[in-house]
Amino acid sequence: MIVVTNIVASVIVIIVLQLIGMLIFSWMTPFKDMEELKRGNVAVGLAFGGKFMATAVILGVAAYTNTSIWHMMLWFAVGYVCLIAAYWIFELATPGLKISEHLQKGNVAIGILLCAVFLGTSFAVSSLIV
Template sequence: MDVLLEYTWVMVIAQYSVSILALIVFMVIFEWITPYKNWEAISQGNLAVALATGGKIFGVTNIFKFSIENNDSLLQMLMWGSFGFILLVVGYLIFEFLTPFFNVDEQIADDNRAIGLLAFILSVGLSFVIGAGITNS
């Protein structure tokens, strides 16, 4: 297996595959964390949920971008990507905590697009901060 991973195209396929599998697992975890059903709400046209979910997808994949660029092995890439995901979840929970005047998840479930956009921007922004941390590791 190590011999195969010496080929760039095999390593790209491996990194891609691990990233996609991790994204699926992480989106399932996000589905458990939020009180609404992401994909059901999106299929019903809830733009706020679509924005928040899109931000999470972008955030996770961006973290893996930095992880791929800064790690030589698949295991290291997965470990740093997973650590970055945990930090992204913590950031989302802090966002909920720092908005005591309203419940972020309820607002998103109710299709409050302003909150959905804010959640999108938060996930994207934090992914760059987390990625910078991964770069300096």
């Protein structure tokens, strides 16, 4: 019974962390992600999907490598900060390119690239979680 309780608690924490992560990512963009998705903006969908998958990778590895929910949450926080840093570093590394403007205009190439930045960062950061 204790094992089932721990699994249920872990799943609830994972879902809550995933939702919080996506909410924070939504706050980082000057436009409303959900409105852009409703309009069919593929670029925003790719970038948002990349953010979702990246947080899921970090959460999955943190859950797999930690027996404590608190340690899982801590490692997720570390990984999540790295994802946010990757976004801002990418923004700084491309000074002639305003990422959010291109996403809002539907630039699919930028959406794909940003998706890859998030996924690549999550895989790299996940190798540090132990």
